[in-house]
Amino acid sequence: MRPVIQGLHHDHIDGSAAIANVIQDLYRLAGKEFPFPDLAAWRAFFQNPQKDIVMKFATVTSVMQTEEALRLVGYEYGRHRAREGYAYVEAKFAPQYHTAGGLTMKQAAAAMFGGLKRAEAMHGIRILPQFCIGREASPETGLEVARIVLDYDGEAALDLACDEASHPPEKHLPAYRLTFGSRVRRDCHAGEWVAREPAVDYRERLLQNVRTAVEVLRCDGIGHAIPLVHDRELVARIAGQGIRVAGCPGAYLRTGLISDIRYLGIDRLIDAGVLYTINVDDDLFLPSMAETLDLCEAAHGFTAGQCAKLEANVFSAAFGFGPFD
Numbered sequence: 158m159r160p161v162i163q164g165l166h167h168d169h170i171d172g173s174a175a176i177a178n179v180i181q182d183l184y185r186l187a188g189k190e191f192p193f194p195d196l197a198a199w200r201a202f203f204q205n206p207q208k209d210i211v212m213k214f215a216t217v218t219s220v221m222q223t224e225e226a227l228r229l230v231g232y233e234y235g236r237h238r239a240r241e242g243y244a245y246v247e248a249k250f251a252p253q254y255h256t257a258g259g260l261t262m263k264q265a266a267a268a269m270f271g272g273l274k275r276a277e278a279m280h281g282i283r284i285l286p287q288f289c290i291g292r293e294a295s296p297e298t299g300l301e302v303a304r305i306v307l308d309y310d311g312e313a314a315l316d317l318a319c320d321e322a323s324h325p326p327e328k329h330l331p332a333y334r335l336t337f338g339s340r341v342r343r344d345c346h347a348g349e350w351v352a353r354e355p356a357v358d359y360r361e362r363l364l365q366n367v368r369t370a371v372e373v374l375r376c377d378g379i380g381h382a383i384p385l386v387h388d389r390e391l392v393a394r395i396a397g398q399g400i401r402v403a404g405c406p407g408a409y410l411r412t413g414l415i416s417d418i419r420y421l422g423i424d425r426l427i428d429a430g431v432l433y434t435i436n437v438d439d440d441l442f443l444p445s446m447a448e449t450l451d452l453c454e455a456a457h458g459f460t461a462g463q464c465a466k467l468e469a470n471v472f473s474a475a476f477g478f479g480p481f482d
């Protein structure tokens with residue numbers, strides 16, 4: 158069977174399909190010429206695996222450097238997700254990539270927050286922003302992001318994103334520690350991306366980052382944790398502590414991180430009591446939710462009970478106040 162997914166816990170605003178709706182407006186606002194003949198050419202560039210991911214995102218973030226642009230994107234993101242039928246989304250945004258036009262990180266975060274909240278008010282969707290530390294940043298910059306998140310007193314979550322291979326989770330412990338004991342919920346990209354060599358301990362290094370995120374950063378949620386099902390002890394701990402695991406199965410398959418969805422053992426994780434949810438990561442250029450669910454259904458053939466849990470986890474494991482409270 159196939160679940161009906163009404164919310165997202167792992168969704169990057171600047172990599173979302175909503176960006177395509179406004180990218181040309183963003184170039185106009187920035188006074189720059191759109192550097193592609195048309196939208197289709199830009200999409201093709203984004204979907205070309207030969208092109209560098211940093212260059213791809215630069216075509217978006219370079220025109221998200223003013224409050225007006227950020228508010229526009231935040232609003233359009235929320236509107237787009239509501240129109241797709243989502244009732245709840247956690248929207249990831251890393252303010253450090255939006256200061257080239259003179260904004261502070263705090264101003265960038267506030268502008269994005271404003272756009273998201275406008276969409277929330279107008280389109281009947283609950284949005285919890287997740288402000289991310291791009292982990293290549295210094296621990297001091299990480300601390301600054303954590304202070305911004307604390308200002309929102311639980312109305313925004315903290316996340317750690319980008320290059321996990323060179324910057325393991327413990328690098329930003331000071332930022333995470335700052336939120337201990339507060340209302341801030343902590344997420345972390347972990348167990349997705351480490352150096353392929355030495356191959357002998359590739360899986361163990363991914364799992365170690367997940368353990369660090371759980372034990373040291375005291376995360377409420379983990380983004381990815383790709384090999385989780387292969388570590389029984391960690392599965393039991395994550396299930397026992399009610400830590401959410403937001404996976405993006407279609408993205409892993411498309412980017413070659415896995416060769417078979419069954420490696421993730423989503424059905425077994427669900428049966429073990431893990432609060433697993435299915436997400437898209439960056440559906441601007443990675444598989445959509447419909448494609449992702451097709452892939453998962455073909456791989457796992459979920460039972461009715463597993464579908465019910467995948468659907469319920471969207472709300473029971475939400476960091477924001479759910480739409481039903």
Ligand SMILES: [Zn+2]
Pocket residue numbers: 167169318346380438
């Ligand atoms: Zn992500």
